[in-house]
Amino acid sequence: MSVQPSIRQFLSQYFPVFMGAIFASIFSLVFAVPLFFDSYFGTLSMADNVKWSFWGGITLTLVVVHCNFMIARGRSFWVWPLVGVSGLCFLCVLPTIEYRPDSLIYSLSLFFPLVALLLLNSKRHREMRRKLVEIRHQRERIIQSAKASRPRR
Template sequence: MNELPSIRSFLSTYFPVFMGAIFASIFTLVFTVPVFFDSYMPSLSMADNAKYAFLVGIALTLIIVHCNFMIARGHPQWTWPVVVLLGVCFLSVLPTLNDQPNALMYALSLVFPLLGLLLFNSKRHREMRQKLVEVRLLREAISARQKAR
């Protein structure tokens, strides 16, 4: 019964920043992948462009989901693949201004990776990762005690 308030306070404190980082990462892909394919592969037909953008988007989304699942399980080193992905997305879209992409798509494909990086570097996200490591260590200790019996 004492665990419920701590879980509730943990979620009310850290869940918004955790979900914000996930949504910023997903929206980064939503806006970056089409701009990337339009600018760097102009010879592709519209159908091929959409097909490849969809497949790459799905693959990168699975990577983001897996990394965030591992973060939630108490492995903070899995933030690095998402941070690298956000950085690559930002840096790959930045030079496409010469190709005159849609201004809104261009702006959002630059804003969302920066927002995601800001959320991953926030004090609250770092505190959450540290608390999740503590929970993982407690879980491993309980599991080791159960196996010893």
Template sequence: MSGVPSLKPFLLEHFPAFIGVILAGCLGGSAAISLAASTYFSDVPMATNATVSWFVVIAAALFVANSNFLVVRGRAWAVWAMVAFFTVCLLVVLPTLLYRPHWFIYGESLFWPLLGLLLINSKGYRSMVKKLVEVRRLREAAKAGL
């Protein structure tokens, strides 16, 4: 990349995969938390269950937002945080089959993390991360030159 990269072509090419990972993280995390709350913790009083689930959803949303912010800032290692998040979502959801949840809720809870992992593994997302790392290096080089 020589000179200042143009933002519009970059966004047109990479924005769908990037926002798809964020949406899959939000939807997959909330689905996993909801399914876990209604199966593993069904004996807990509803008010306590709802309060704890709300705090866990907020923590998961902050984690997803922070990880994707680090990816935008050119930190390629933050992609592994999202991979770990989707893996944890899958590991939470898979055993709930023993509780016989509704088939649609169970399928949706599996779909979003798998979609997120698929998007992270796509060629477009990988090239986006490479370009963002390159932009970070250019930014650091320009800062060091000043």
């Protein structure tokens, strides 16, 4: 019997919350960025609005993807930029009620950042980050021992 948990057990336990946080972050960007540009920059032409929404969404999506990649590599402090992006989406969308956006879009723009923050702060996500840090430390020890046992030329 192995002391190490299997990858299947690890994924079945932590993969849903990990992917849920990713999807909630991406969906919060999908709804918040266009609403932000449409509300605050109403004088922009439709083409400029689409262009800036696209580039803003792509940039923030790359940040979300990079942060989640670093979390998966065992760098748990990269959760803070994700918290910042979700908080920024929520805080930028909240005052747009003054511009009378579509109620469904507005409510989804507030819902998804809150779900992302909830999932990032969940017990299971925190536990997953701790285990990924342990795996990173094990990996670094194995690499160091392999380098130490290798003969020098």
